[in-house]
Each structure stands twice: as structure tokens, then as C-alpha cells.
Amino acid sequence: MNFLKFITKKIYLFIFSLFLSFGFITSSYAVDITIWDLSGRNGQDEFYDNLNKEYKKINPDVNIILQTFENEAYKTQIQVALNGNDGPDVFFNWFGEDSARLARAGLALDITPYANVEGGYGNYISEGLSNTTAVNGKIYGVPNTSVSKYFHYDPAFFEANSLAVPKTFDDLLNLCRDIRAIDSSIVPWPLGNSERWKLNHVITMLNQRVVGEENTAADYNLSASEDELFTNPAYVEAWQKVVDLQDAGCFQDAPNATHPDLTRSMFASQISPMIYCGTWCGGIFNGEGFSDFSYFRFPEVVGGAGAATVGFLVPSGMMVSAKTAHPEIAAHVASFMVSDDMALQAAELMGFMPSNPTKIGEMSNPTHWFNFYVNDIADKTGHVNVLDVLLEANVSNAYLDMGTEILNRTKTPQEAMDFIRQVALEAKAAM
Amino acid sequence: MNKNNTQTNSFSLSNDKVSATILLVPALIFCTIFIFIPAIGTIVGSFYSYSLTSMNNWKWVGFGNYIKATQDEYFWVALKNNFIIVFASIVLQVGVGTILAAILDRGIKYGRVIFRTIIFTPMVISSVAVSLIWLIIYDPNVGILNAIFKSIGLSTPSKGWLGDPNISIWMIMITAAWQNTGFMMVLILAGLQGVSKEVYDAAEIDGATGVKAFWYITLPMIRNVLIVAILITTIGAFKVFEFIFVFTQGGPSNATQVLGTYIYLQAFNLFHMGYANALSVILLLIALFLGWLQLKSSRKA
Numbered sequence: 001m002n003f004l005k006f007i008t009k010k011i012y013l014f015i016f017s018l019f020l021s022f023g024f025i026t027s028s029y030a031v032d033i034t035i036w037d038l039s040g041r042n043g044q045d046e047f048y049d050n051l052n053k054e055y056k057k058i059n060p061d062v063n064i065i066l067q068t069f070e071n072e073a074y075k076t077q078i079q080v081a082l083n084g085n086d087g088p089d090v091f092f093n094w095f096g097e098d099s100a101r102l103a104r105a106g107l108a109l110d111i112t113p114y115a116n117v118e119g120g121y122g123n124y125i126s127e128g129l130s131n132t133t134a135v136n137g138k139i140y141g142v143p144n145t146s147v148s149k150y151f152h153y154d155p156a157f158f159e160a161n162s163l164a165v166p167k168t169f170d171d172l173l174n175l176c177r178d179i180r181a182i183d184s185s186i187v188p189w190p191l192g193n194s195e196r197w198k199l200n201h202v203i204t205m206l207n208q209r210v211v212g213e214e215n216t217a218a219d220y221n222l223s224a225s226e227d228e229l230f231t232n233p234a235y236v237e238a239w240q241k242v243v244d245l246q247d248a249g250c251f252q253d254a255p256n257a258t259h260p261d262l263t264r265s266m267f268a269s270q271i272s273p274m275i276y277c278g279t280w281c282g283g284i285f286n287g288e289g290f291s292d293f294s295y296f297r298f299p300e301v302v303g304g305a306g307a308a309t310v311g312f313l314v315p316s317g318m319m320v321s322a323k324t325a326h327p328e329i330a331a332h333v334a335s336f337m338v339s340d341d342m343a344l345q346a347a348e349l350m351g352f353m354p355s356n357p358t359k360i361g362e363m364s365n366p367t368h369w370f371n372f373y374v375n376d377i378a379d380k381t382g383h384v385n386v387l388d389v390l391l392e393a394n395v396s397n398a399y400l401d402m403g404t405e406i407l408n409r410t411k412t413p414q415e416a417m418d419f420i421r422q423v424a425l426e427a428k429a430a431m
Numbered sequence: 432m433n434k435n436n437t438q439t440n441s442f443s444l445s446n447d448k449v450s451a452t453i454l455l456v457p458a459l460i461f462c463t464i465f466i467f468i469p470a471i472g473t474i475v476g477s478f479y480s481y482s483l484t485s486m487n488n489w490k491w492v493g494f495g496n497y498i499k500a501t502q503d504e505y506f507w508v509a510l511k512n513n514f515i516i517v518f519a520s521i522v523l524q525v526g527v528g529t530i531l532a533a534i535l536d537r538g539i540k541y542g543r544v545i546f547r548t549i550i551f552t553p554m555v556i557s558s559v560a561v562s563l564i565w566l567i568i569y570d571p572n573v574g575i576l577n578a579i580f581k582s583i584g585l586s587t588p589s590k591g592w593l594g595d596p597n598i599s600i601w602m603i604m605i606t607a608a609w610q611n612t613g614f615m616m617v618l619i620l621a622g623l624q625g626v627s628k629e630v631y632d633a634a635e636i637d638g639a640t641g642v643k644a645f646w647y648i649t650l651p652m653i654r655n656v657l658i659v660a661i662l663i664t665t666i667g668a669f670k671v672f673e674f675i676f677v678f679t680q681g682g683p684s685n686a687t688q689v690l691g692t693y694i695y696l697q698a699f700n701l702f703h704m705g706y707a708n709a710l711s712v713i714l715l716l717i718a719l720f721l722g723w724l725q726l727k728s729s730r731k732a
Contacts, residue, residue, distance in 0.1 A: 076699045079483045101702075105484035194593070196682065254571035256683045257591025262572060393701050404683045408590055 039068035043349030096389035114331035121335035143317035145352035192260035199403035212305025239413030282369030313383035477709035482702035496709035523608035528615030551613035562677035596686030622656030
């Protein structure tokens, strides 16, 4: 009998402790915030480890889980995931048409209400930068970096051959001719267009310099009337400049069959004396053993409608899924990534051009290219987004295809623009 | 007694039916989930206009996507390329595979296993890895193919092997043939080894040796194996995706676009999911027809 009592007591005790522990568990449950980002960035793992540790200091119940994807695969997978129920809470994106499409489709969360709360992104980044993610006046992303593009050149080669940095587009053509005159086997400016986007970046700048950003705006967002859409003859002139570059011997043979990685290696190994490359390239050249390079902006086109002080800038950063179970925490994590200390870590560990430059002066041993990129981006009077991010998908694809056709000389600049206009008209009609 | 026997037989017959049904159920469930439902979804989706980012906003377009396909220049380019690949694959893979099989069967006395292994080896490498290796070979700046051509005084294409829209599809074909010919060779070799030696002995007495024997004895006797090989190659040619995607992504200027890559482009890059569904249905119909042909011919074989 005593034994039965003993057992009954133990069972009660067990049930009581079970309730206690259940209560404890439910009162301090952990929240997992999954972040999707691109893979392959130097220092990325260390940055996210630190992010997790630092965030736990202010919100111990939140675990930040990072999942990374290869660039091309990511573009498809993120769309599929956001439509399903197992997508990320916070995810990387380029800000332009790509991000706007997700916002319009209701797949990205409107994070405007979280801007100015304690720890909100509005405390760290400028309104102008936040507005690069805006759709219909609402903010859908937190930019944490931007990429720009510059000509990188080998000053030793230039000095040894008495070559000057080109100020105008005509100077650039002459520079190519001069380099070929020194040695016809030297490729002045290797262009790897096998993935189509390399020339797209060049035509982005040529459109800005020749057509002018004010004249392109209505065409780019398809708001121009049907009669005027992409009819400005300066677009043809911009394509003609690509032909001029090719005729001046700037590029190697077969740019459409050359991978961009190879052209970077041609510059890093000093086979070629210059290259038009993004702000991510400095670290790559350094990694391949060449750090004594210098830089210049895309030259002015004399007589063009666009200013030479305007540069190429693609903001990118984090968006929050509209399906996240924890919108407030997810928006807070995205904001925390651009807080003063984390922005500094992103710059130091991953070479980011931080959207929050508050502590940029505290960077330990910044590289000469990092300093140049940061200062030059700040000096510019305006920025243009790259066409393959900015334009409607069909028009963007048409621009990419026409780049290939122009380089192969299978279409003239006029034919290329006729084709682009036709695609733009169809895209406008479908809107 | 007879009645009992009949009862036992009908019982065992129905028992067999039950067993067969039970055995079929798992396969049917998986087929339904992974083949029939997606196929029906694709057919239904082909009558709508929607994108991956607007899954809740389907717009009925009827046969609009199919009509669009008939007017789409690049759809016809893709379909034409699929047929070019079919033709080239049959010539390169089945044709060369047959010749290699004949050489290994009767042409050489020693080293058959070594040659067979060497020729078959590319088949066990993934197509993506093969494509990446051949990308380096074809590179116009550092590729070995250009170096070989230049070393013997030949000119190379100025737009590159994969950058020239006139030749890029053929360069991809050569790589596909390099990988798959070994498989065809092994398949046909198995057929050749089934041909009785006595037939050749009898033919020899009648004066048919060498190429003559191959033409008049070997080929007719492995006809069914060849049909199966051609059908496998044809179906593979319509399914081709990874070679094109890794090499050129359908470029330059859509010159190497095939149905597989064009469907991918429409669905995931241009966000025309309904149209991509319609193209998939067309591809499905072609595949079903070829599958029916294969089934018919393999039964004969």
C-alpha cells in the first residue's frame, strides 16, 4: 500500500515537473530567423557568425541561420521559395526591377513602419538610399552595400609607354589604338561577354553619357508614349560607340565566347593593361597577386547629354519575406545588419561599400582601392542603375541579346534599337 | 470436383489480381504525385498567363500561349535546333558508335577491353563537368583547340567556337558525341555479339567479307538494336538541357536555344510561366510520341 502511495506521488511529481518545464519552454522559446544570401563572398561566414553573436546580445532568443546560394541559381530559387511556405525570413536582392517585382507581387514585406523604431534601419541609412527600394512610396528593403564600376589600369605599363589616362571617349579610342600600336598582340581592354552582362554594363554607361539620364528615364520605366518609346536617336549613337570601341581594337577577338573571369585574370596577370570592372574586382586582382593598379572613371562623351560626374551604382541588400512568421524581428535583424558596428564589419570582412558609413574612418588598414571606391562614389553627382537590373525583364533580355549581336556584327546599332523598341512596346502593352 | 477446381482457380485468380493491385499502388501513388499531377498542372497552366511572382493572379488566355508559340521566332529556332541535334546525334553517336562497335567486334584482335573502357569512360562523367572541361578547350584565348589549329597553320573562328552563331551548336554537338558515343558503342556491340559467327562463315563462302559483310550481314541483323539506339538518341536530343545551359545558355543571340533552355528562359528569366507551360506541353507531346515509338520498336527488338 505504501509502495502504491509512493508510486502515485512520484507520478504526480513527474506530471507537475512536466508542466513546469513546459511552462518554462513556452515562456522562453527561440525564434529562428533564416537569411538567404549569395555564396562566395570573402569573409562572409565570419560576418554572419559575428552577426549572430552580436544580435544575441540584444535579443538572446533569436537564432540567425544563414543559407547561401550560387548567384545564378539564387535568382530562380528565391522566387520559388517566396511563393512556397519554406522560404527565408530575410533575403538578399538587388534593388531595381528585381526587387520591385517582388514588392508588387506581395511577396516582400513593406518595412516602412519599422524604419524609425528603436534599432530600425532609418537610424542608420539615409532616406535617399532607402528610397532606392521604394515602390509606390513604401520601403521594401534595407540596402547594405552598393557596387559601382571603374576602369582599373596598370600604371606601370602606362608610365613605361607614356600613355595618359583618357578624359574623353575619343581619348579612350585613341588609347586602344596606341596600345595596339605598341604591340598588336596586347588586348587593351579584355571584354568577357559570354554571360552577356559585361557589355550590358558598358552600354548602361554609354546610354547615360550619350542619351542622358533625364532622357532615358521615361523609356526605362516604359512610361514614355508609344510614339516616343526608345526612339531617341542617341540610343543608336550609344550602340555605335560600342562598334567604335571594337574597331579601335579595344577588345580581344571573340568577346562573346570569353568568360568574364578570364578577362579579370588577363588584367591581374598584367597581360592586358586595363579593364572595366566592378568594385568587387579590387579584392580579386589582389587575390591573384596584383595590387599595384589604379583607376579612372568611365570617360566623358563630348557632346553627349549625360554628365561625366554620374556613375554606375547598383544598390543591394536585404528584403523581408511577406510570409515571415516574425515580421518585426526579421525587419529588426535586417536593420541590425546596417547598424554602425555591423556595417563596419561588413566593410572590413567582406569589402562592402557600406550603406552606413558612420564608422568607416575606424577601418583598420583599408586597401587603396577601397578608399578610392568609397570616396569616388561619394563624390559623384548622380548614379545610374545597370540595365539588366533596372529594366523590365523582356526589355532587359532584349538589351542583353542585342549586346551579343552588336559584338558579333549580326545587327547594326539601328537594327538593335528597332528590336529593343519592339520588345519595349510589347512589354508596355502587357503592363 | 470440377466445380471445386474452378472455385480454387477463380479464387487464386482474384488473389493474383489483388496482389498485383497492391504491388501497383505504391508506384501509382508516386507516379500520380510526381508525374500525373504536375503534368495536369502544366496543361492547365498553359491556358493561363501568370508568372512565378504572381501565383495568385492567373489570367485566362485560352489557346493564346499556343498561338503565341506559332508566331514566336525563337520557339521555331529552338525546335529546329532540337531537330539538328537529333540528326547530328544519330550520325555522330549511333553512326560512329556502330563503326567503333564493328571494329571492336571483328576488326581488332587485341586490346578490346582497353579500347572499350577508354571510349565508354566519358559516359560516367556528369554532363555539367564535361561541359566545363570543354569550355576550357573551346576558349578562344587560352583553349587548346585554338592552339592546335594555330600550330598547324589553320585559322580559327574570329568570334570563337562558341561565340559564332553559325558553328556554336555544332561545337556543342561534338562534345555531346564525345560523351555519349561510348554508350551507343556498347549497346550496339552487345547486338553485334549476338550475331552468330556461322552466318559470317556462310557469307564468306559466298564472297561477302569486310565492308560487304558489314553492310549486307551485320547491319540487317542488328536492325532492331539500331532502332532502339536511334530512339534513345532522339529522345535524349529532345531532352537536352545541361550542355546548352552550361556552354552558351542558348546564346549567342539565341543561336543554340533548344526547347529545354527556352522553356527555362521564359519561365524563370522572363517570368512567362503560362507560356513556358504551353511550350512544355508541346515538348511533352513530342516526347510522348517518341516514347510510343520507342516502346513499339523495343517490343519488336
